[in-house]
Amino acid sequence: MNGFHQSFLATAAWFSSCGLPGWLGLVLAGVVFYAVPLFAVVLPIAGLGQIFERKIAAAMQRRIGPSTTGIVGILRLTVNLALPWKAKAECNRLAERLVAFGPVALLDRLLTRTGVAQLAADGVKMIGKEDLVPSGVDGWLFRAAPYLAIAGAFLPFVVVPWSQHLVGADLSIGLVWVAAAGGLTAVAILLAGWGSNNKWTMLGGMRAVAQIVSYEIPVGLCMAAVAMWCGTLSLQQMVAAQYHPGVLSFLGWNLIQSPFMVILAGTFYLAAIAECQRTPFDTAEAESELVSGFNTEMSGLRWGMFAMAEYTETFLIGALFAVLFLGGYQSPVGEQWILSLPPLAETVIHVAIMTAKCLVAIWVMMWIRWTLPRFRIDQVMRLAWLKLVPLALVCLFGLALTMLLGARIEQVAYGRLLSAPSAQLPLIAWALSWLLAGGAIIALVVAAKRSGPPMPAALRRLTTAPARKA
Amino acid sequence: MTVEAYTVDGDLMTLNMGPHHPSTHGVLRLVLEVDGEVVVSCRPDLGYLHRSIEKIGEFLEYPQFVPYTDRVDYVCAMNSNHAYCLAVEQLLGSVAGSEVKIPERAEWLRILFAELNRISSHLVAVGAFAMDMGAFTPFLHGIGLRELVNDIFEKTCGARLTYNYITIGGVAADLHAGAEAEILAFCDTCEREMVRFNRLITANSIFKGRLAGVAAVSAADAVSYGLVGPNLRASGVDFDLRRDEPYGFYSRVQFEVPVGGAFAGARGRVGDSYDRFVLRCIEILESVRIVRQCLEQMPKSAAKADDPVGGWQVDANKQLRKPPRGEVYCRVENPRGETGYHVVSDGSRKPYRIKIRTGSFTAMSIFEKLVPGLMISDVVAVIGSFDIVVPEIDR
Numbered sequence: 001m002n003g004f005h006q007s008f009l010a011t012a013a014w015f016s017s018c019g020l021p022g023w024l025g026l027v028l029a030g031v032v033f034y035a036v037p038l039f040a041v042v043l044p045i046a047g048l049g050q051i052f053e054r055k056i057a058a059a060m061q062r063r064i065g066p067s068t069t070g071i072v073g074i075l076r077l078t079v080n081l082a083l084p085w086k087a088k089a090e091c092n093r094l095a096e097r098l099v100a101f102g103p104v105a106l107l108d109r110l111l112t113r114t115g116v117a118q119l120a121a122d123g124v125k126m127i128g129k130e131d132l133v134p135s136g137v138d139g140w141l142f143r144a145a146p147y148l149a150i151a152g153a154f155l156p157f158v159v160v161p162w163s164q165h166l167v168g169a170d171l172s173i174g175l176v177w178v179a180a181a182g183g184l185t186a187v188a189i190l191l192a193g194w195g196s197n198n199k200w201t202m203l204g205g206m207r208a209v210a211q212i213v214s215y216e217i218p219v220g221l222c223m224a225a226v227a228m229w230c231g232t233l234s235l236q237q238m239v240a241a242q243y244h245p246g247v248l249s250f251l252g253w254n255l256i257q258s259p260f261m262v263i264l265a266g267t268f269y270l271a272a273i274a275e276c277q278r279t280p281f282d283t284a285e286a287e288s289e290l291v292s293g294f295n296t297e298m299s300g301l302r303w304g305m306f307a308m309a310e311y312t313e314t315f316l317i318g319a320l321f322a323v324l325f326l327g328g329y330q331s332p333v334g335e336q337w338i339l340s341l342p343p344l345a346e347t348v349i350h351v352a353i354m355t356a357k358c359l360v361a362i363w364v365m366m367w368i369r370w371t372l373p374r375f376r377i378d379q380v381m382r383l384a385w386l387k388l389v390p391l392a393l394v395c396l397f398g399l400a401l402t403m404l405l406g407a408r409i410e411q412v413a414y415g416r417l418l419s420a421p422s423a424q425l426p427l428i429a430w431a432l433s434w435l436l437a438g439g440a441i442i443a444l445v446v447a448a449k450r451s452g453p454p455m456p457a458a459l460r461r462l463t464t465a466p467a468r469k470a
Numbered sequence: 471m472t473v474e475a476y477t478v479d480g481d482l483m484t485l486n487m488g489p490h491h492p493s494t495h496g497v498l499r500l501v502l503e504v505d506g507e508v509v510v511s512c513r514p515d516l517g518y519l520h521r522s523i524e525k526i527g528e529f530l531e532y533p534q535f536v537p538y539t540d541r542v543d544y545v546c547a548m549n550s551n552h553a554y555c556l557a558v559e560q561l562l563g564s565v566a567g568s569e570v571k572i573p574e575r576a577e578w579l580r581i582l583f584a585e586l587n588r589i590s591s592h593l594v595a596v597g598a599f600a601m602d603m604g605a606f607t608p609f610l611h612g613i614g615l616r617e618l619v620n621d622i623f624e625k626t627c628g629a630r631l632t633y634n635y636i637t638i639g640g641v642a643a644d645l646h647a648g649a650e651a652e653i654l655a656f657c658d659t660c661e662r663e664m665v666r667f668n669r670l671i672t673a674n675s676i677f678k679g680r681l682a683g684v685a686a687v688s689a690a691d692a693v694s695y696g697l698v699g700p701n702l703r704a705s706g707v708d709f710d711l712r713r714d715e716p717y718g719f720y721s722r723v724q725f726e727v728p729v730g731g732a733f734a735g736a737r738g739r740v741g742d743s744y745d746r747f748v749l750r751c752i753e754i755l756e757s758v759r760i761v762r763q764c765l766e767q768m769p770k771s772a773a774k775a776d777d778p779v780g781g782w783q784v785d786a787n788k789q790l791r792k793p794p795r796g797e798v799y800c801r802v803e804n805p806r807g808e809t810g811y812h813v814v815s816d817g818s819r820k821p822y823r824i825k826i827r828t829g830s831f832t833a834m835s836i837f838e839k840l841v842p843g844l845m846i847s848d849v850v851a852v853i854g855s856f857d858i859v860v861p862e863i864d865r
């Protein structure tokens with residue numbers, strides 16, 4: 001947002017005029033204009049992600065999940081703080097009368113059933129816990145780790161575009177920034193693992209670093225392929241490159257530009273899950289193996305910061321996946337009309353669409369998490385180096401070849417052989433190329449399945465439904 | 471995959487897995503020497519849950535010891551009750567005149583409940599094992615099914631975990647009203663849900679990949695280390711006390727005894743962790759079969775109205791009855807394999823000595839041989855696949 005940036009600069013100038021050094025003014029203004037709004041937006045969303053996950057897990061496990069905590073307690077606290085001259089019992093009565101009031105009661109019910117009020121209770125509990133630093137830990141590293149984790153999770157959000165106007169900073173090296181800032185998490189986990197003076201945390205930290213460093217490579221290759229395809233590293237321009245005029249605006253999305261893109265999307269998603277240490281790649285936390293892995297010794301708010309970082313990272317992956325493959329904040333249909341709206345309306349609609357895309361990506365991640373068992377660390381590494389890296393490389397070269405051929409055929413800077421039907425490329429050729437490529441992929445998968453040994457009889461018996469009796 | 475051709479070249483780290491560790495299911499302690507992620511040696515350290523149950527038995531009259539057998543292995547209390555009661559009944563039956571007559575319905579109820587308890591025990595075993603492997607959802611599905619068994623037990627005998635149900639001379643109570651229909655409904659639910667469970671976790675390729683070929687035990691090793699039950703059968707040894715030395719009415723029901731057969735496919739080996747897991751899943755279905763047959767063959771009503779199911783609880787002189795001098799060793803097939811009660815009587819109202827032989831304890835001995843060369847994650851798999859229940863180790 002241009003006006004936003006100008007007010008940021010003006011504030012920085014004002015700070016300098018007050019006698020502060022220029023860099024400090026910039027930092028302070030940055031905190032006011034970028035960090036605070038960022039936290040204000042991302043923190044609640046990350047928290048909601050946690051509730052979302054608990055509810056999904058509960059549904060998959062025939063439980064109800066958080067469903068008891070309401071807002072009475074919050075109201076009591078608020079009333080007590082607001083009316084300090086009144087007796088506590090009186091304030092409590094007032095709060096309870098307030099909760100019985102129709103709309104408030106409805107809100108209370110909603111927040112209770114959805115488990116959102118539980119979030120506040122958990123937060124208060126976490127903040128209220130003892131600040132525990134076990135004896136023998138490396139104090140500096142132990143204390144610094146949670147902050148680094150939070151930083152590593154939040155910094156990449158600076159460049160994530162939420163609408164045409166709403167973006168922290170549209171850096172020309174956006175993707176590189178995401179990769180670099182996200183790498184802080186590995187340092188945080190290593191510090192936590194090493195600094196905790198515990199053998200389990202150390203094993204967890206070592207595992208995490210080996211894993212994150214390995215999976216940076218397939219993630220980086222996928223990012224590079226998309227950047228090459230779109231011809232830019234800026235996330236905002238990447239979204240713009242996926243714009244397609246017409247009613248069916250999803251035809252411009254990267255995901256359906258080429259079968260290679262589909263494979264890249266899958267590779268990126270898997271590798272990104274592994275990078276943020278979620279099941280089936282949660283070897284660093286591995287509750288049943290390493291007690292609680294790198295954050296075994298963390299408690300209270302320190303643990304909470306790691307948890308917050310984890311959910312923020314899943315959210316980041318959703319956002320990145322949307323930007324790289326699903327057209328970012330763009331609507332699947334009728335994008336051109338949204339673009340012609342006034343900026344505020346456009347921003348609201350685009351933020352909603354982007355959030356929806358993120359939520360779908362996160363939901364799939366949670367679905368995977370509550371379904372699959374965990375890989376062993378050597379299997380995790382093998383998957384990265386022997387499967388995902390070659391796959392991403394093949395797709396990278398495939399895309400490059402496509403662009404080269406496309407450029408020859410269409411005589412444009414970067415053509416799209418398999419791209420959406422346009423004037424240059426008739427619909428039939430587009431559909432044929434997709435059919436051919438898709439058929440080849442399906443044939444490969446089927447052949448791979450067939451080549452395996454048949455299922456033992458015992459297993460077949462276990463997995464087929466018993467015959468229904470009349 | 472085990473780490474092949476691995477040589478130790480660095481400093482070793484001693485890693486205490488337990489006594490408080492999420493995957494040791496209680497207070498088992500394994501002292502591991504690790505080189506990085508690879509375990510070089512493993513020494514189980516037992517005794518954290520020792521409660522002197524055998525010694526306590528010497529101070530109690532025969533019927534009073536039954537509740538203690540519940541606590542030896544609380545995951546399958548019915549089966550432990552059964553083993554002890556069979557031993558005392560054998561002791562009583564060794565001299566003419568003092569033998570106890572068990573009503574037919576009580577005999578059926580005994581194996582009915584023993585098999586239901588085997589199902590619930592195996593459900594915990596496979597569910598908890600899946601959780602050790604990082605999959606939390608199958609565990610809750612297993613526990614959810616087990617709740618149904620517990621509900622049935624609770625209605626019949628009042629307890630959900632430690633039942634004190636099978637008593638010397640019979641069982642403590644007849645079935646509650648409507649129990650047959652409930653048990654049949656559970657059988658249907660169990661078969662249906664186990665298919666979903668197996669599709670969710672047993673057939674999962676990550677799960678197979680984690681367990682295929684890990685900690686395989688050869689048949690000769692399984693026998694020489696004294697493995698019993700599913701752990702023994704997974705190694706290909708076809709031995710089940712219910713079939714080979716039938717006790718109670720097991721000779722009157724039809725069932726198959728599954729043995730391990732490298733279920734994991736190409737990379738699997740007979741007797742590996744995956745075989746042990748799959749075997750328990752199959753045994754659940756076989757137990758459902760036995761339960762159904764029990765309900766069909768059981769006499770519909772009790773023979774004597776005033777003494778429907780036998781048991782010393784109706785015997786006014788039960789505290790005064792004294793088994794003859796002598797000793798007896800009685801073994802039954804528990805979910806965790808052969809459980810033996812060696813009861814020595816000196817002719818008084820209290821046993822002279824009770825010795826309990828449990829499957830989990832003997833399974834601990836093979837750890838020192840199996841674990842070296844595996845990775846830390848595999849140690850968890852080994853503990854889970856042997857279905858260790860810590861109170862049964864220490865007693």
